[in-house]
Each structure stands twice: as structure tokens, then as C-alpha cells.
Amino acid sequence: MKMTVSARVGLILAALAFVFLPMVLGGQWIKILISTGCFIIAASGVAFMYSRLGMVSLGQVALMGVGGWVMLRMNHAFHLPFEVNLAVAGAVTLMFGWLLAMPALRMRGLYLALITLMAAGGLEVIFSTFRFPNGGEGFWGVMPSVAAPFQRPLLATEDSDYLRYIIFWIVAAFLIIEMHMRTAPGRAWAMIRRSEAAAYSSGVNVVYYKAWAFGLAGFLAGISGGLLAGGLGLLDPATFRASESIMLFALMVVGGSRGWLGVIIAGILYRVVPALFNDWTIDADLALVIFGAALLHAIITAPNGLSGQLLDLIAKLSKRT
Amino acid sequence: MIKLDNICVQFGGVKALDNINAEFSQPISGIIGPNGAGKTTTMNSVSGFLDYQGTISWNGEVIDGLNPFKRTRWGLRRSFQKEQIADDLTVIDNLKALIDNLGIKGSQRKQDLEWAIESMGISALAYREAATLNTYERRLTDLARCILGNPKIVMLDEPCGGLQQDETERLGDLILKIPQLTRANTLVIDHDVDLIARICAETLVLDFGKPIAFGKTREVLANPKVKAAYLGVEEVA
Ligand SMILES: Nc1ncnc2c1ncn2[C@@H]1O[C@H](COP(=O)(O)OP(=O)(O)O)[C@@H](O)[C@H]1O
Ligand SMILES: [Mg+2]
Numbered sequence: 001m002k003m004t005v006s007a008r009v010g011l012i013l014a015a016l017a018f019v020f021l022p023m024v025l026g027g028q029w030i031k032i033l034i035s036t037g038c039f040i041i042a043a044s045g046v047a048f049m050y051s052r053l054g055m056v057s058l059g060q061v062a063l064m065g066v067g068g069w070v071m072l073r074m075n076h077a078f079h080l081p082f083e084v085n086l087a088v089a090g091a092v093t094l095m096f097g098w099l100l101a102m103p104a105l106r107m108r109g110l111y112l113a114l115i116t117l118m119a120a121g122g123l124e125v126i127f128s129t130f131r132f133p134n135g136g137e138g139f140w141g142v143m144p145s146v147a148a149p150f151q152r153p154l155l156a157t158e159d160s161d162y163l164r165y166i167i168f169w170i171v172a173a174f175l176i177i178e179m180h181m182r183t184a185p186g187r188a189w190a191m192i193r194r195s196e197a198a199a200y201s202s203g204v205n206v207v208y209y210k211a212w213a214f215g216l217a218g219f220l221a222g223i224s225g226g227l228l229a230g231g232l233g234l235l236d237p238a239t240f241r242a243s244e245s246i247m248l249f250a251l252m253v254v255g256g257s258r259g260w261l262g263v264i265i266a267g268i269l270y271r272v273v274p275a276l277f278n279d280w281t282i283d284a285d286l287a288l289v290i291f292g293a294a295l296l297h298a299i300i301t302a303p304n305g306l307s308g309q310l311l312d313l314i315a316k317l318s319k320r321t
Numbered sequence: 322m323i324k325l326d327n328i329c330v331q332f333g334g335v336k337a338l339d340n341i342n343a344e345f346s347q348p349i350s351g352i353i354g355p356n357g358a359g360k361t362t363t364m365n366s367v368s369g370f371l372d373y374q375g376t377i378s379w380n381g382e383v384i385d386g387l388n389p390f391k392r393t394r395w396g397l398r399r400s401f402q403k404e405q406i407a408d409d410l411t412v413i414d415n416l417k418a419l420i421d422n423l424g425i426k427g428s429q430r431k432q433d434l435e436w437a438i439e440s441m442g443i444s445a446l447a448y449r450e451a452a453t454l455n456t457y458e459r460r461l462t463d464l465a466r467c468i469l470g471n472p473k474i475v476m477l478d479e480p481c482g483g484l485q486q487d488e489t490e491r492l493g494d495l496i497l498k499i500p501q502l503t504r505a506n507t508l509v510i511d512h513d514v515d516l517i518a519r520i521c522a523e524t525l526v527l528d529f530g531k532p533i534a535f536g537k538t539r540e541v542l543a544n545p546k547v548k549a550a551y552l553g554v555e556e557v558a
Contacts, residue, residue, distance in 0.1 A: 187418035190407040197370065198405035202466075203393035203422030 010174065010260045018167045022160035030159045031231070032275045037166035038064070038228040040267035041173045043252050045220035047266070048177050050249075051257035052189045053213055056113040058245050059100060060221050062120035065127050065240030067093040067225025072133040072235060075150055076141050082153040082230065089226035090219045097218020101211045120242035127237040134234050150233040166227060173220055174260050185212055251291060254298045256305020265306050269294070322346045323367075323474055323506045328375035330362055330530075337362045338373070339530045348500035349507045351521030351538060353514065355550065358527040360510045361402060364476045367508075368392060368399060379473050379506065394422055396473030398505070400463040400480055408452040412443060412462050415451055416469055423470040433469060440502055441465040441495060457488045464495055472505040479511050489513060493520050518542060526550070 022030060042064050049055045067089040074085035104115045133141030135148025156165040180186050188209040191199040199206050229235055251269045256262025274287045294306075302309050323345040330338040338359050352360045366373040369389040377384055384392055406415050416434055425433055438447050441461045446454065451462065460480055467475045480496065481489040497520050499507050511517055517524060517538060524541045526534040528550040534541045541547055 184417075184421040187407075187410060187414055187421055190410050190414075191418050193409075194405055194407045197368075197401060198407065200370070200389035201368065201393055201397075201399050201401075201405065202419040203390050204418070205390050205422070 006259055006261075007178070011171070014167060014171045018164050021167070022163045027159065029275075030163050032271060034159065034163050034166055034231040035228060036267045036271035037163070037170055038224045038231060039248065039270050040170055040263055041166075041224035041227065042221050043248055043255075043263045043266045043270070044170075044173050044177060044260075045217035045224075046249055047252050047257040047263050048180075049213055049217050050252065052181065052186065052193060053210070054193045055210075055213065056110075056249065057116045057214075057217060058113050058242070058249055059116035059120040059123070060217065061240050061245040061248050062123040062242060063093050063096055063100075063218055063221035064225035064228065065123055065235070065237075066096050067222030068229040068235045068240070069127070069132055069225075070222070071226035071229040072150075073141060075229070076133050076135045076148055079151070082151060086223060086226045086230075089229075090222040093222025093225065094215045094219040097214040097216075097221070098211055100218070101214035104214070105207050105210050117242060117246070120245045124237070124240065124242045127240055131237060132229075132235040147234045150230065152230050162231060166231070169223065169227060173223070174263075176216075176220075180216065185209060189213060247291070250295050252305075254291070254294045254305055256298075256302075256307035258304055259307060259311075261310065262305045262307035322380055323350075323508065324376075324378045325363070325367075326376040326378070328363070328366055328373055328377065330359075330366055330371060330373045337530050338366065341375070341525075341527075341532055343525045343532065343535050345506055345508060345523060345525075347506075347522035349496065349509060349521050351517040351524040352508060352510045352527060353512075353517055353524060354527035357529075359530040360527055361478055362530075363527070364399060364478055364508070364510065367474065367476060368397065382473075390422070393419070394424075396471065396505075397476070398467040398469070398472045398474070399476040400460075400467060400478060402478045402482060402510075404456075404459045404463050406451045406454070406459050406462055409450070411448050411450055412454070412465075413438065413447045415462055416466055419466050419469055425470060437465045437469045440468060440498070456483045457485075457492070460484065460488075460492060461495070464492070464499075468499060468502050468505075472503050475499060475503070475505045475507040477507065477509045480509065481511055481513055481516055489516060496520050514542065 021033065025033065042060050046057050046060045049057050070089040070092045071085055074080065074088055100116060100119050104112045107115060130140045131142045134143060135141065136143030152162060153165060156162040188199065188204045191202045191204050192206055192209060196206060248266070248270055251266040252263065254269060255265030269291065274284050277284055277287050298305050325341050325343045328338055328341040329336065341363060352363060354360055365371050367377055369387060369392050384395060384397070387395055407418065410418065413434060416437060420430055420433060438444055441464050443458065443461050443465060446458055451459065454462065463480070467477065477496065481492055484492060493516050496507065496509065499505060509517065509521055521538050523536065524538040525532060526541055526547050533550055534544045534547045
């Protein structure tokens with residue numbers, strides 16, 4: 001398989017980040033980047049659904065919550081390796097993605113978005129009612145105040161190593177999506193996006209491939225939620241509110257949905273910018289105002305998002321020299 | 322042979338197709354008629370895109386029970402009035418998107434793809450992104466898809482729409498090659514009566530969803546009823 005320039009640049013940057021980021025950053029920022037990385041993985045799922053199938057999913061962060069819940073549940077119930085728990089979290093959330101897909105498969109555009117948003121709302125209620133397992137008794141596994149310890153991967157028990165572990169997973173997530181794009185599912189999705197008639201006349205089983213897309217997005221959400229659980233050790237229902245799913249989608253549009261750069265920008269806007277504002281003691285609500293303006297800017301002037309504008313700029317500059 | 326047996330289609334209270342009967346036995350046949358006559362609706366019925374009454378078969382194989390994507394897998398190919406190439410795929414990926422679903426694997430798959438692309442003379446375009454193609458090149462890509470995977474029925478809905486005179490002629494030549502390249506029966510809709518007269522041995526004429534003539538193209542075009550319903554309108558326009 002041929003590697004594109006963009007893929008090569010991305011892999012080099014990932015390698016540099018892998019080696020140097022944990023070395024140069026302080027403890028607090030490593031923690032922030034760990035959760036940023038998790039949201040980048042989740043955003044990659046919505047981004048490919050949006051850019052490749054034209055499907056708007058407003059439930060991705062809620063699905064992360066499902067993955068996180070399963071991860072914590074597994075962690076506190078059994079003594080299995082982290083990766084096994086992560087695989088279970090990914091698989092269960094994949095099935096949640098399918099569940100979500102069932103009513104949504106016959107719908108398009110706004111209706112599909114609304115269905116996913118309703119599901120996110122439902123999950124928000126469940127999370128805030130039952131909260132996340134922290135080592136307590138019974139199925140829901142919640143005990144008051146203290147929490148039992150969380151078992152991180154053996155290779156990455158320290159925060160700095162865990163950040164590396166996350167970077168590895170970001171690359172893996174992008175590669176999984178890229179593999180899909182270059183094979184039959186990616187082509188089927190392109191046909192579905194063109195039109196249902198185009199898909200049918202290509203022999204594409206539209207329901208099957210749409211469900212596959214939901215499953216993949218769900219899997220990525222599950223992995224990212226599981227990794228976030230590993231990063232924080234415990235999870236708070238407020239992290240997975242329906243409004244967060246909308247926010248992640250909106251920032252993905254701002255960043256640009258078509259490549260890795262846009263998804264990275266989305267993750268940075270989602271997690272790093274508010275943290276910076278916090279550092280500078282600027283009101284966090286100001287971030288919302290800026291995001292709103294950025295979204296308008298993206299919708300009106302930059303169909304490929306900030307990443308598209310950046311790449312255009314680079315292309316222009318390199319032509320001039 | 323493509324056989325349409327008592328095909329009726331209803332949109333709300335409107336009868337879009339009223340008892341269409343036709344046996345297209347020639348390698349290439351045409352469907353003509355004024356705008357809104359029901360030509361595209363006929364093709365959409367064969368595609369299974371809409372509910373119809375009646376029976377559609379090819380060489381005795383009835384396809385009514387197959388849903389749209391299974392009809393493609395069975396051997397139906399078609400192009401659309403507005404071509405449906407995926408812009409973000411290359412030309413060859415647009416072909417792969419079809420062959421992916423036909424169960425053709427390995428070296429056969431590679432061979433079929435190359436053959437289809439070469440047959441339509443677009444080898445030079447194979448790795449171009451479809452977004453960069455002009456109308457004629459998009460039509461060629463459509464045709465390459467239509468001959469791929471040993472088709473049984475090929476349907477072309479206004480394949481020469483938006484083309485220049487010389488492009489229409491070249492595309493006509495390529496359509497004429499389909500019977501040599503495949504075993505398929507081909508159906509062509511077009512407004513260009515010269516094109517239909519040149520490439521279609523048999524023609525069905527529709528008007529307001531009703532068949533008003535069917536037979537050898539030359540005879541059909543000479544039919545006074547056809548002239549009144551269609552050619553008169555067309556000549557003024
Ligand atoms: N999906 C649809 N719903 C309602 N009416 C339709 C639909 N498709 C076509 N029609 C109507 O059926 C008639 C035949 O249309 P069509 O087959 O597209 O004509 P043409 O011969 O120009 O291809 C027209 O009056 C058109 O408005
Ligand atoms: Mg038409």
C-alpha cells in the first residue's frame with residue numbers, strides 16, 4: 001500500500017510526540033494530554049462517519065461513557081490484563097453502536113442526528129443515576145467516597161508512559177480507519193455518500209455497511225472511553241453529558257473532518273484550550289464563545305475546517321518558494 | 322431478452338406507468354418519449370427502486386423478488402441521468418466499489434478491472450480522482466462500470482446528456498461495442514433520436530406512462546402516432 005505525504009508527516013509527528021512529549025511536559029499537562037488523546041480517538045470515529053458517509057452522530061461522548069463504564073466494571077470485577085478489559089469495552093460499545101444504528105439506519109440527516117442525540121440523553125440519565133463503578137458491591141459497583149485502585153497496562157503504569165500508550169492508540173485508530181478507507185468498506189461508504197441509488201447500483205448492501213460504520217465509530221468510542229478510565233482511574237458522569245457529544249462534533253467540524261490533522265485540532269480545542277484558559281485564569285465560558293465563533297467561521301468560510309485552511313496555506317507558501 | 326410484463330407504477334393517485342409490455346430481444350434497444358413520459362421510471366422499476374406491479378425477467382429469469390443491491394449482484398448494471406460516480410474515489414476505485422460486491426476475487430478481479438478500463442479507453446485516467454473528470458470522462462467511467470462483472474442487463478439513462486456532438490458519437494460507438502464485450506441486453510434512453518436510430522435496433526416509445534409504439538426503430542420512428550406525440554414536440558424544441 002502506498003503511503004501519502006500526509007500519512008508520512010502524521011507518523012513522523014506521532015513518533016516525535018511519542019518520544020518527546022512525555023519528557024518535556026510537566027505532570028499536570030501530561031494528564032491533560034492523556035485525556036485529550038482519548039477524545040482525539042473518539043473524535044476520529046465521528047469524523048469518518050461525517051466526512052465519509054455524511055452521517056451526523058451526536059452520541060460519541062456518551063458512547064465513550066459506555067466504554068468507560070465497561071472498563072471500570074471489568075477492572076473492579078476481575079483481575080484480567082488491561083488489554084483484555086479494553087477489548088471488552090471496545091466490543092460492548094461496538095454493539096451499542098449497532099443498537100444505536102438500528103433505528104437510525106432508515107434515517108438520514110437531521111433525523112439521524114436527533115436519534116443519536118436522544119440516545120446520548122438517555123445514557124446521560126443512566127450515568128448520572130447509577131454513576132461509574134469504583135470498586136463497590138453488586139452490578140453497578142459503586143461505593144461512597146473512596147475508590148479502589150485501577151490496574152493500568154503493565155507497560156504504562158506511570159503517567160508519562162501512559163501518554164505514550166495513548167499516542168500508540170491514536171495512531172492505531174487512524175490506521176484502522178485508513179485501512180477501511182482503502183478497502184471495500186471505504187468504497188462502499190463513498191458510494192452510500194454519493195447516493196443510495198449509486199450504492200444499490202454498485203451492489204452495496206447499504207444497511208450492512210451503515211451498521212458497520214456505526215460499529216466502527218462505537219468501537220473507537222469504547223476504546224477511548226476505556227483508555228480515559230485508565231487515565232483517570234475513575235470517571236465522572238458530567239464528562240459524558242449529551243452536550244459534550246454535541247461539543248465534540250462541533251469542534252470536529254471546526255477542525256475539519258477529512259484527515260488526522262482536523263481530528264487532532266478538535267481534540268486540542270476540546271481539552272487543551274479550556275485547560276489553558278484555566279491556567280491563565282480566564283473564565284472557561286469564554287472558550288464556549290470562541291468555539292461558537294470558530295464553528296460559524298468553519299461553516300461559512302472553511303468547508304474543510306481549520307485543518308483544510310492550514311493545509312491550503314502550506315500549499316500556497318510552498319508554491320511561492 | 323429483457324421482458325417487461327404488464328408493468329404498472331403508481332405515484333399517489335398518478336399512474337406513472339400504465340401496463341407496459343415489451344420484449345427487448347435485440348442486443349441494444351431504446352426507450353424514447355417526451356419528458357415525464359416514464360422512461361426513467363421504467364428503469365427504476367427494473368432496478369427495483371420502486372414498487373411496481375407486473376413481472377420483469379431476463380431470458381426467463383424473473384428478478385421481481387430481488388432487492389436493488391441483489392439485482393446488481395445478479396447482473397443488472399445501470400447508469401443514471403445524472404451520473405453517480407463517487408467524486409472522492411479514483412476511477413478504478415469507482416469500479417472496485419462495484420466488483421467488491423460481485424464475489425469476483427484474486428487474479429480474475431484484477432483482470433476484469435483492467436479489461437473494463439481498457440475497453441472504454443480510460444487506462445490513462447484509472448488513478449485520477451473522479452472529482453477532476455469532465456462530463457465525458459465521467460460517462461466513460463459509468464460505461465466501464467456497466468460492462469464489469471459479466472452483466473445480464475445494462476441500462477443507460479441518457480448516457481449522452483450534456484455531451485458535445487463528437488463525444489456523443491464516440492460514446493455511441495462504445496455503446497455499440499457492449500454486445501461484443503458482454504452477453505448483456507442493453508437498454509438506452511436518450512433524447513437524441515439520431516443516436517437512438519444509430520445504436521438501437523428496437524425501440525419502445527412512451528407517452529404519459531403508456532406505450533404508444535414498439536418495434537424496429539426505423540418503423541417506430543416513422544409511425545405517425547410517434548411523430549405526433551414525440552418527434553413533433555422534439556423538433557420544435
Ligand atoms: N419518485 C416519484 N414520486 C412521484 N412522482 C414521480 C417520481 N418519479 C417520477 N415521477 C413522475 O412520474 C412521471 C415520469 O417521470 P420519469 O420517469 O422521470 O420521466 P422521464 O420519461 O422524463 O424519464 C413524471 O410525471 C414524474 O414527475
Ligand atoms: Mg428521465
